[in-house]
Amino acid sequence: MAKMASRFYVTGLVQGVGFRYWTSGRAQHHGLTGWVRNRRDGRVEVLVFGEKEKLDLLERELAEGPPGAMVQSVEPAPVTPEEAELTARATGFEQTPTV
Template sequence: MPGHSRLHALVDGSVQGVGFRMFVLDHAQALGLTGWVRNTYDGRVEIVAEGPRPELERLLDKLRQGPRSAFVTEVQKDWGPATGEIKGFNVRPTV
């Protein structure tokens, strides 16, 4: 999609078992983004999201905050061009 970007983020901290994936899902859908969120076996949350850069930046701000019961220590991020391959936004199984 022209003008769209892809955000790949890994969130570290106390981010599993605290509603973080649903938090991401709700905010991503509200921002009109496509992509997915999942837990990783090493205790992080991984996010891939595509859409307009300003909305992705808003999601990134939310990732840094997290839900009330989470404690975010670090957000690693990479930017790239959107692929347009993902439809909707969903929660994927843990890897």
């Protein structure tokens, strides 16, 4: 099955509720690589690489979020070729600093 990279911006009550930790666990469970980080505008950004069906599953899970989160939306966004290559070479899934 073909692999690809996806980016998602998650809005709502998604910071201070363990969203990044939860996202890391879900991504690792699905065998995906990449990262998750908070953004100063209150969103959470996820850049992830793997099989399309698993990316679609993670996107649906992000829309639900962990207990305590109140997700308003999950917006897909473009991934540059350089970002896709970096996530394809990643060996795991990590939480990165806020931007």
